Amino acid sequence: MKYADIIIDISHERLDKTFEYIVPDELENQVAEGVQVVIPFGQGNRAITGYVVGLHDKPEFDVAKLKPIARVMRDSIAIESQLISLAAFLKRNYGSTMNQALKTVIPIKKKENEKLKKEISLNISLEQAKIELTELLTKKNHAVGKERLLKELLDVDVLDWELATKKLQVPSGNIRDLEKKGIIRVESVRTFRNPHMHKSESKHIVLNDEQEAAAERIKADIDTGRRKTYLIHGVTGSGKTEVYMDVMEHVINMGQQVIVLIPEIALTYQTVMRFYSRFGDRVSILNSRMSPGERFDQFERAKSGDISIMVGPRSALFTPFANLGLIIIDEEHEPSYKSEVIPRYHARETAVYRAHLSGATVILGSATPSLEAYSRAQSGEYELITLNNRAKGQDMAAVEIVDLREELKRGNRSMLSHRLLELMADRLNKKQQIMLFLNRRGLMGFVSCRACGKVLKCPHCDVALHLHKDGTMKCHYCGFTTRATKICPSCGSKYIGSFKAGTQRLEEMVKEAFPSARVLRMDADTTKGKDGHEEILSAFAAHEADVLIGTQMIVKGHDFANVTLVGIVAADISLNESDYHSGERTFQLLTQAVGRAGRGSEPGVAIIQTYQPENYAVVTSAAQDYNGFYEQEIAYRGLLGYPPCSHILGIQVSSESERDAASQADILANLIRKVDPQVIIMGPQDAYIGKLKDVFRRVIYVKDQDYDRLVKIKDSIDSFLLEQKQYRNTTTWFDFDPINTL
DNA sequence: GGAAATCTAAAT
DNA sequence: TTTAGATTTCCC
Numbered sequence: 001m002k003y004a005d006i007i008i009d010i011s012h013e014r015l016d017k018t019f020e021y022i023v024p025d026e027l028e029n030q031v032a033e034g035v036q037v038v039i040p041f042g043q044g045n046r047a048i049t050g051y052v053v054g055l056h057d058k059p060e061f062d063v064a065k066l067k068p069i070a071r072v073m074r075d076s077i078a079i080e081s082q083l084i085s086l087a088a089f090l091k092r093n094y095g096s097t098m099n100q101a102l103k104t105v106i107p108i109k110k111k112e113n114e115k116l117k118k119e120i121s122l123n124i125s126l127e128q129a130k131i132e133l134t135e136l137l138t139k140k141n142h143a144v145g146k147e148r149l150l151k152e153l154l155d156v157d158v159l160d161w162e163l164a165t166k167k168l169q170v171p172s173g174n175i176r177d178l179e180k181k182g183i184i185r186v187e188s189v190r191t192f193r194n195p196h197m198h199k200s201e202s203k204h205i206v207l208n209d210e211q212e213a214a215a216e217r218i219k220a221d222i223d224t225g226r227r228k229t230y231l232i233h234g235v236t237g238s239g240k241t242e243v244y245m246d247v248m249e250h251v252i253n254m255g256q257q258v259i260v261l262i263p264e265i266a267l268t269y270q271t272v273m274r275f276y277s278r279f280g281d282r283v284s285i286l287n288s289r290m291s292p293g294e295r296f297d298q299f300e301r302a303k304s305g306d307i308s309i310m311v312g313p314r315s316a317l318f319t320p321f322a323n324l325g326l327i328i329i330d331e332e333h334e335p336s337y338k339s340e341v342i343p344r345y346h347a348r349e350t351a352v353y354r355a356h357l358s359g360a361t362v363i364l365g366s367a368t369p370s371l372e373a374y375s376r377a378q379s380g381e382y383e384l385i386t387l388n389n390r391a392k393g394q395d396m397a398a399v400e401i402v403d404l405r406e407e408l409k410r411g412n413r414s415m416l417s418h419r420l421l422e423l424m425a426d427r428l429n430k431k432q433q434i435m436l437f438l439n440r441r442g443l444m445g446f447v448s449c450r451a452c453g454k455v456l457k458c459p460h461c462d463v464a465l466h467l468h469k470d471g472t473m474k475c476h477y478c479g480f481t482t483r484a485t486k487i488c489p490s491c492g493s494k495y496i497g498s499f500k501a502g503t504q505r506l507e508e509m510v511k512e513a514f515p516s517a518r519v520l521r522m523d524a525d526t527t528k529g530k531d532g533h534e535e536i537l538s539a540f541a542a543h544e545a546d547v548l549i550g551t552q553m554i555v556k557g558h559d560f561a562n563v564t565l566v567g568i569v570a571a572d573i574s575l576n577e578s579d580y581h582s583g584e585r586t587f588q589l590l591t592q593a594v595g596r597a598g599r600g601s602e603p604g605v606a607i608i609q610t611y612q613p614e615n616y617a618v619v620t621s622a623a624q625d626y627n628g629f630y631e632q633e634i635a636y637r638g639l640l641g642y643p644p645c646s647h648i649l650g651i652q653v654s655s656e657s658e659r660d661a662a663s664q665a666d667i668l669a670n671l672i673r674k675v676d677p678q679v680i681i682m683g684p685q686d687a688y689i690g691k692l693k694d695v696f697r698r699v700i701y702v703k704d705q706d707y708d709r710l711v712k713i714k715d716s717i718d719s720f721l722l723e724q725k726q727y728r729n730t731t732t733w734f735d736f737d738p739i740n741t742l
Numbered sequence: 743g744g745a746a747a748t749c750t751a752a753a754t
Numbered sequence: 755t756t757t758a759g760a761t762t763t764c765c766c
Contacts, residue, residue, distance in 0.1 A: 006766080010743050019766040042765045044745055061766055725762090 004031055004069060005054035006039060007098050013722055016097040018053060020061040022068040031055070033081045034106070036073040049073060051102050053084050080320060082357045089353050093707075095714050095734030096343035104343060105318045107299040108292050118161035120175065122153050123185040129154060132183055145174040153184065161186070207246060211239055214385045215246040222250065222325075222361055229352050229362040231332070231377040233369050233626065234387030236595025237394065237559075240365040243387075244328050245278055247363065252282070252308050256325025256360075260311045261347055263334035264288055265553055267313060269534060275311050286312030286319075314339060314347045317354065324358045327351045332364035332373055333588055335581075338739045346737070348373065367595065368588040371637060372644040372737075374630055397566065397597035397604035399622040403613045404570075415506055420567050420607045421513060424547075428517055432564040432602065433540070434547045435554060436510070437593050438502045439574050447473060447484065451493030456485070462691040467498040478693045506569060507549050514547075522550035552589060561600030568593050571610040571618055579741050580642040583617045587629050590621035641680065641703050643737045649702040649710040650735040650742045651717070652687060657729060658696040664727040665698035668717060672702060675716045679704045688741040699742045710736065 005018035021039055023031045031037065033052055041048040047070060059066060087101035122129050133150045136142050149170045152159055164170045178184045207215060218230055234240045248258045262271060267287055275283045284298050284307040295315075301307050303320045310319040314337055317327070329337065329351060337347040348364065355362045364373055364382070377384035390396070402417045412418060427434050446464035448455045456465045458475035465473040467484055474481050488496045503523045510519050522536045533553065540548045541560055548554060574586045590608060598604020610618050620629035638645040651668060655661035665684035672681055680703040687697035704710055714734050721732060735742060 003766095008743095008765090012743055015743075015765080017766095021766065039766085042743090042745060043747095044765095046744080048743090059766095065766060067766070 001025075001057075002028055002031070003056055003059050003066070004037075004052045005056075006037065006050040006069075007053055007102060008039075008041060009049040009051070009099060011097050011099045011103075013097060013718065016099065018098075019050070020059065020066060022066050023055070024068045027069055027072055030072045031069060034084060036106075038070045038073060040067050040070055051084075051099075051106070053098075053102075080322065082354075083318065083320060085357055086318070086350070086354055090343040090345050090350065092711065093349070094339075094343040094345045094736055095718075101343055104315075104339075104345070107296045107318075107320075119187050120149070120153070120159045120161060120164055121157060121185050121187070123182055126154065129183070143171075143174050143177075145170040146178060149174065149178065149184075205242055205245070207242055208239070208389075208391060210387050210389055211243050211246075211391065214387060215243045215250075217385065218243075218247050218361065218363065219250045222247075222254075227355065227359050227361045229355070229376075229382045230364065230385055231369055231373050231382045232363060232365040232385045232387065233374070233377075234365065234367060235390060235396070235624065236367045236592060237390040237392070237599060238367070238387035239391030240330070240387065241274060242391070244330070244363060244365065245275075247361075248279070248309065248326060248328070251325040251361070252279070254325060256308075256323050257302070257319075257321035258309045258326045258328065259316055259319050259321070259324065259351075260309065261314065261316055261327070261329045261337070261351070262311060263331050263336045264313045265336070266331060267311075268537075272311065275309065279309055282307055283309045283311060286310060286316045288313055288315075317347050317351055324354070324360045326361050326363070327355050328363045328365070330365050332366045333368055333370040333584075335739050340740075342733055344735045344738075368591045368626065371584060371630070371633060375634060375644045394598055394600075395603055396624055397594050397606045399594055399606045399608060399624070401613045401618065401622050402607055402609045404609050404611045407609075415502075415509055415569055415609075416513065416567075417607070417609055420609065423565050423605060423607065424510075424514065424567070427565045428514060428546055430564075431546075433543065433545075433560060433562045434565045434567065435560070435563055435593075435596055436506060436547060436549045436567045436569055437551070437554070437589075438506055438549070438569045439552055439571075439589055447496060447498045449488035449491060449493055450495040450497065452488060452491040454488055454490045456489070460691070460694045462689050477689070502570075503549055503551060510547055510549065517547055518545040519547045519549060520545040522548065522554050559599045560596070562602075563597055563599065564602045564604045566593055566597040566604065566606040568606070568608045568610075571608050572612055572615075575612060575615060575617060580637065580640065581739065583633055583636070586615075586617040587621045587633075590618065591624065591626075594621065594624065641705075646703050646705050647707045647710055648737055649704075649713060650738040651700040651702070651732065652697055652735070652742050653684070653699075653730050653732050654695050654697045655727075655730040656695055660727055660730055661696045661698050664730040664732075665700060667727070668720075668732070669700050671717065671720055672700070672713055676709065676713055679709065679713065697742075707736070 002023040004021050004023050006021055007018055008015050031052055033055060035052045037050055037052060038047050039050050040046070083105045087098065087105045090096060090104060091098050091101040129150060133147070136146060136150065148168050149164060152168060164175065165172060175184070175186065179186050214232060221228060232240050232243060244260070251258055260275070272285055284301055286295060286298055298310070299320055302310055303322070310316050329348060332348060339345050351362055373382065376382045400419065402419050404417065407417045424434055446455055447467050456473060457463065458465055458478065458480050460480055461475055461477045463475060463477055465475055467473055471484050472481050473484050485496065487494050503521055507519055507521045510517065520536055520540055526532065526536065539545060543562060568590060571586065571590060574589060575582050594606040597606045608618060608622055612618060616632045617629065634645070637643065653661050653665040653668065655664065669681055669684050672679065682701040682703070684698045684700045687699045690697060702710060702713055717732065
C-alpha cells in the first residue's frame with residue numbers, strides 16, 4: 001500500500017499543509033509526484049482537486065482516518081519533482097501558500113471543454129463538389145446554409161468550425177448532414193496555435209572578437225561541467241543576443257533545452273523572428289495574451305520534447321523541460337521580472353535556483369545591470385562578462401546636457417530648449433529622423449480645480465480620476481466611471497479642467513514649431529489596439545514620420561538606422577519619484593534612450609534636458625559611465641540600507657474596515673519588535689494608494705541585511721495569524737525587496 | 743473554503 | 755427550554 005502527501009487546491013493559510021491519502025491499488029501506476037488528483041475532503045467528503053507532492057510506503061497519520069484518492073485528473077501533466085521544489089522555494093522566499101506557489105509553477109489545464117479546434121474540409125474532389133452544389137441548388141427548398149458552406153469550401157481548403165457557424169451562419173445540423181453523406185469531413189485538430197514559421201536560410205552570423213570571447217568562455221565552462229551564473233554587461237548595440245544564440249546552439253546540440261526570458265514590452269515580432277530564423281520550429285513563444293489553455297499547450301509541447309527553446313516573459317521560467325541546460329534573462333534589470341501577484345517572486349533569483357536544481361547555466365544580460373546583479377558580479381557570486389564595443393563598430397552618440405534652469409532664465413518656458421529645436425531643424429532638413437522621450441506614465445490627465453486646487457478622486461480608491469475623450473472621468477484602478485463636471489464640487493468654481501498628458505502637449509509643441517514635420521505619438525492613448533505598438537513603430541521604421549514622441553515604451557528593442565537625434569525632454573521626472581529605485585531607473589532610461597541614437601551609419605546626438613544637470617544619474621548616463629553610476633548608487637544604497645546592501649520585507653495589511661486594518665498593522669509591528677528586536681521597522685503607514693476598491697491598506701517595512709532573518713519574521717507572522725482570533729477580516733501579504741511602492 | 747459542531751442569547 | 759444565529763473547529 002502506498003500513501004500520498006497532497007496539497008489541497010484551496011488557497012487558505014489554514015489548509016496550507018499536506019494531507020495524507022491512500023493510493024488505491026488500481027491507481028498506483030498513475031499516481032506520481034506532481035500529478036493532479038481528486039480527493040474526498042472534509043466531513044462531507046466533497047470532491048476537491050489537489051497536487052501530489054510526495055509518496056511513501058508507511059503512513060504517517062492515523063491510518064483509521066485516511067481516505068483513498070478518488071481519481072487522477074484526466075490529462076494532468078506530472079510536473080517534475082523539480083518544479084515542486086521550485087514551488088517550495090517560492091513559498092519560502094516570497095511568502096504564499098503552497099497552493100499558490102504550485103499554481104504559478106504548474107500550467108493549469110484548461111477547463112472541462114478541451115477546445116479542440118474543429119475543421120471542415122471537402123471529402124470529395126472539387127469537381128464532385130461542384131456537381132453536389134448544382135444538385136443542391138436544383139432542389140426547391142434547399143438549405144441555404146449548406147449552399148454557403150459548399151461554396152466557401154470551393155474557395156478554401158479548410159474552414160474553421162467557428163467561422164462556418166458564426167460568420168457564415170451555417171446551422172450545425174447542415175454540417176452534420178453533409179458529413180453523414182460523406183461530402184465533407186469534420187476533424188478535430190489539436191492546435192498548438194504556434195505561428196508556424198519556416199526556417200529561413202540561416203545566415204551564419206559571425207561574432208566579433210568580443211562576442212566570440214564571451215561565448216567561448218561560457219561554452220568552455222559548460223563543456224568542463226561548470227554551471228554558473230554569468231552577467232553580460234554589454235553597451236547598447238553590443239550584440240548580446242548573438243552571444244546568447246551561440247551558447248544556446250551549443251546547449252541544444254548537447255541535447256538540452258533553453259529558456260529565454262524577455263521583458264513583456266520587448267516581446268515584439270522582430271525579437272521573436274530573430275529566434276525563429278535561427279532555430280526554426282524548435283522554438284516556441286509564450287506571451288501574456290495567451291489563455292491558460294494556450295499556455296498549457298505550449299508547456300505540453302515542451303514536456304513532450306517537441307521544442308527545445310521557450311521564449312517568453314517571466315512565467316516562461318516554469319516551462320517543464322526535462323533536461324534544462326540554460327536560462328537566459330535578457331534585459332535583466334527590467335522591473336517586469338518581479339511578479340506583481342502573490343507569490344511576488346523575482347525571476348532572476350528564481351532562475352538561479354531552478355538552474356541550481358537542474359544543473360543549468362544562467363546568463364543575465366543588460367546594458368544597465370540592476371544593482372542587485374552587478375553587486376553579485378562584484379562579489380564573485382556571478383561571473384561578469386563585459387562587452388565594451390558596439391557590434392557594428394558605430395560610435396556611441398554624443399551627449400549634450402541642457403540645463404533647463406538656464407533655459408528658463410533666458411525666457412524659454414516651453415518643453416523644448418533652444419539647442420534641441422536647433423538640432424531638430426537641422427535633422428528635419430537633412431531628412432533624418434528624431435525621437436523624443438518623455439518618461440511620464442499617465443500622471444497627467446487628472447482633473448483639478450484651478451481655484452481651490454481640489455483634485456477629483458475616485459470614491460472607492462485613493463487615486464485621481466482621469467478625464468477621457470468621451471466626456472467621462474474614470475478610475476484606472478477600479479474602473480469607476482462618472483460624468484465629468486463643469487464646476488468644482490468643493491468650491492463651486494468653474495475653473496476646473498484637466499491637464500493634458502505630457503506626450504500630447506509635446507506633440508502640439510513640435511507641430512507648432514515645425515508645421516511640416518510628420519509626427520507620430522506613441523502612448524497609452526494611441527496604442528489601444530493589440531498591434532498598436534507594432535503599427536506605429538513599423539511606420540516610423542519605414543520613415544513615414546520624421547519625429548516619434550513617446551514614453552519609455554519606445555526605448556526598447558527597435559533599431560532605427562535613420563535616427564540621428566534623440567531628445568530626452570524631461571530627465572528629472574523619474575528622479576523625483578519617491579522611492580529608492582529612482583536613480584537607477586533614471587540612469588537606465590537615459591542610457592537606453594541615448595543608445596537609440598546613431599544606430600546607422602550617421603553618428604547620433606542625444607540631448608538630455610534637465611533641471612538637475614549635476615545629478616549623478618544624469619551625469620553618468622550622459623558619459624555612458626555605468627561603473628561611475630554604480631559606485632555612487634551602491635554607496636547611497638549602503639548608507640540608507642536599501643537593497644542590495646540590505647533587504648526589505650514589505651507587509652501589507654488590508655481590510656474593508658479602516659480601523660481594523662490600522663490596529664492589525666500595529667499589532668503586527670509590535671509582534672515583529674518582540675520576535676526580533678534587531679531589525680529596523682518602518683511604519684505602519686498608509687500604503688501608497690491608501691484605499692483601493694473600498695479596501696483600506698496599511699504597510700510596514702522591515703529592513704535587515706540578512707534575508708533569512710526577514711523570512712523568519714514572515715514565518716512568525718504567518719503562525720501568529722493562524723492562531724489569532726480577532727481581525728479575521730483583514731488580509732496580510734508579503735513582498736520581499738519590493739520594486740514598486742506598496 | 744466550507745460543512746459540521748459548538749456556543750450564545752433571546753424568544754417562547 | 756427551544757432554536758436561530760454567530761462563532762469556532764476541523765478536515766488527512
